[in-house]
Amino acid sequence: MSRLYKEFVIEELNEKGHVTKVSFKKDPYFNFAYDVVDRLAVEKPDKLAMVWCNEAGDEKYITFSDVKENSDRIASWLLSLGIKKGDPVMLILKRHYEWWYFMIALHKIGAIAIPATNQLMTKDIEYRVNAASIKAVVCTSDGNISDLVDEAQAMTETLKVKIIVRGVKEGWISYEEGVKNAPPFVPPTGEARPKADEIMLMYFSSGTTGMPKMVAHNYYYPLGHIPTAVYWHNVAQDGLHFTVSETGWGKAVWGKLYGQWLAEATVFTFDFDRFNPLELLKRIEKYKVTTFCAPPTIYRFLIKEDLSGFDLSSLKYCTTAGEALNPEVFNKFREMTGIRIMEAFGQTETTACLMTPYWMEPKPGAMGKPSPHYDIDLVDEDGNSVEPGEVGEIVVRYGEEMPVGLMIGYYRDEERTNQARHDGLYHTGDTAWRDEDGYFWYVGRTDDIIKSSGYRIGPFEVESVIMEHKSVLECAVTGVPDPIRGNIVKATIVLAKGYNPSEELKKEIQEYVKSHTAPYKYPRIIEFVDELPKTISGKIRRTEIRARDRK
Numbered sequence: 178m179s180r181l182y183k184e185f186v187i188e189e190l191n192e193k194g195h196v197t198k199v200s201f202k203k204d205p206y207f208n209f210a211y212d213v214v215d216r217l218a219v220e221k222p223d224k225l226a227m228v229w230c231n232e233a234g235d236e237k238y239i240t241f242s243d244v245k246e247n248s249d250r251i252a253s254w255l256l257s258l259g260i261k262k263g264d265p266v267m268l269i270l271k272r273h274y275e276w277w278y279f280m281i282a283l284h285k286i287g288a289i290a291i292p293a294t295n296q297l298m299t300k301d302i303e304y305r306v307n308a309a310s311i312k313a314v315v316c317t318s319d320g321n322i323s324d325l326v327d328e329a330q331a332m333t334e335t336l337k338v339k340i341i342v343r344g345v346k347e348g349w350i351s352y353e354e355g356v357k358n359a360p361p362f363v364p365p366t367g368e369a370r371p372k373a374d375e376i377m378l379m380y381f382s383s384g385t386t387g388m389p390k391m392v393a394h395n396y397y398y399p400l401g402h403i404p405t406a407v408y409w410h411n412v413a414q415d416g417l418h419f420t421v422s423e424t425g426w427g428k429a430v431w432g433k434l435y436g437q438w439l440a441e442a443t444v445f446t447f448d449f450d451r452f453n454p455l456e457l458l459k460r461i462e463k464y465k466v467t468t469f470c471a472p473p474t475i476y477r478f479l480i481k482e483d484l485s486g487f488d489l490s491s492l493k494y495c496t497t498a499g500e501a502l503n504p505e506v507f508n509k510f511r512e513m514t515g516i517r518i519m520e521a522f523g524q525t526e527t528t529a530c531l532m533t534p535y536w537m538e539p540k541p542g543a544m545g546k547p548s549p550h551y552d553i554d555l556v557d558e559d560g561n562s563v564e565p566g567e568v569g570e571i572v573v574r575y576g577e578e579m580p581v582g583l584m585i586g587y588y589r590d591e592e593r594t595n596q597a598r599h600d601g602l603y604h605t606g607d608t609a610w611r612d613e614d615g616y617f618w619y620v621g622r623t624d625d626i627i628k629s630s631g632y633r634i635g636p637f638e639v640e641s642v643i644m645e646h647k648s649v650l651e652c653a654v655t656g657v658p659d660p661i662r663g664n665i666v667k668a669t670i671v672l673a674k675g676y677n678p679s680e681e682l683k684k685e686i687q688e689y690v691k692s693h694t695a696p697y698k699y700p701r702i703i704e705f706v707d708e709l710p711k712t713i714s715g716k717i718r719r720t721e722i723r724a725r726d727r728k
Contacts, residue, residue, distance in 0.1 A: 210284035218245035249362035251282035262287030287371030294425025302329035318344025391588035399435035401528035401582020406436025416467035465491035472499035504541035528582035627656035668700035678705035
């Protein structure tokens with residue numbers, strides 16, 4: 178493991194020599210751009226930071242020296258455009274390698290980076306610009322997203338600078354042309370120098386139950402991803418790590434930037450528009466990816482393919498997060514590849530809170546145990562710890578200082594911040610239970626719990642059984658109001674290829690659930706759909722299904 182980061186301290190080991198507690202020394206001016214990227218550029222200038230390729234067959238091998246040179250140039254140019262410390266800048270750059278250059282450049286000048294997905298629509302952009310007072314947008318020329326930014330700008334007041342990458346457009350500043358004449362970069366000093374406790378990064382949350390919240394993180398946040406990359410992703414300095422994520426999602430900084438580069442690993446990026454499992458497998462084979470991370474949805478598609486047709490011998494380690502992993506997917510993938518999928522849990526507001534590190538034996542469907550730098554507990558509605566086997570809300574306990582990796586708060590929303598964080602607890606809003614071995618098992622969002630005939634039913638436990646049925650590709654379980662039972666269980670299902678909706682199939686699935694879990698959990702209603710409603714980050718919007726059913 179790299180010792181590049183002097184802030185990382187291992188405090189406790191168990192009897193087997195595995196890490197159980199870590200902490201961080203806080204340099205008041207710690208800055209990932211200067212203290213990690215630039216330092217690597219000096220000490221190991223030819224070390225690969227990234228291998229990038231796209232659907233057209235283009236590829237690029239990027240060293241840490243390349244990242245420093247390009248980020249310096251961009252930082253200098255942005256300062257000349259009037260972008261300075263504290264200015265919010267939204268990045269809509271898909272999986273283009275320029276995203277990494279801009280992120281590091283913004284960290285260097287102290288501007289607030291706000292990554293966003295190219296799947297946003299005009300009203301989404303308008304909301305974000307107005308909510309965060311965004312001053313500049315850096316946007317890809319691919320697709321029509323720049324047109325939508327133009328439409329949104331007419332309904333905003335703060336957006337002044339529009340930069341377009343890989344193209345030229347009227348009313349926009351060309352990145353390629355503008356950066357050519359950038360003067361040598363001079364790092365800011367004095368009050369212009371970014372401090373570690375100031376806002377470095379903001380993400381708009383998924384918005385599964387309303388308008389997205391602005392999650393703010395400071396310059397210490399990257400350090401919280403060291404356990405993510407080293408203990409969970411199990412990256413190696415001579416390995417190639419591939420996390421499947423568009424750069425507009427929080428998962429990108431989990432798996433494509435901070436922890437991986439702190440561990441001196443090379444990240445792999447496949448720049449694609451539409452997910453195709455076969456194309457993904459081809460890249461893993463061609464570039465010899467060694468460690469891989471993807472949401473469960475990706476694995477669900479992969480196990481439907483003939484993996485024996487690909488040479489995946491380079492692949493040594495696989496992980497997942499973003500939503501709960503169904504045991505059926507775990508078991509099938511292991512059967513096909515021999516590799517166990519190691520699960521973790523976290524949020525936009527945190528780094529990985531629960532994880533199955535490389536030394537731990539995974540239990541299919543379990544999220545693992547607390548990350549060594551978080552104090553995680555399960556509590557009831559009164560904030561009291563619950564016993565093993567009882568369902569409680571996942572919380573992070575903290576003292577006088579917030580743990581490294583936990584958000585500063587919700588930007589410009591003190592009320593929401595205080596609702597989530599009070600009395601020494603950060604409330605995740607997610608529920609789970611803990612077994613006798615200390616493993617955590619996901620149940621659902623606090624507002625997703627179905628109360629039926631006196632029973633409390635977590636959607637995930639029913640979905641996991643339904644997913645075992647060969648006809649099911651994806652499913653979402655919700656509660657439907659019922660005058661007798663209070664609520665009844667409903668399953669909204671996307672069928673796998675070769676299966677068609679029918680009453681017979683509904684009954685078959687219902688009987689399967691009855692015979693494989695407690696009968697009271699079976700879906701009394703089944704609806705077949707072509708696709709499930711999801712957030713722009715790919716999470717299922719059960720709230721939308723419930724709202725539609727109420728109508």
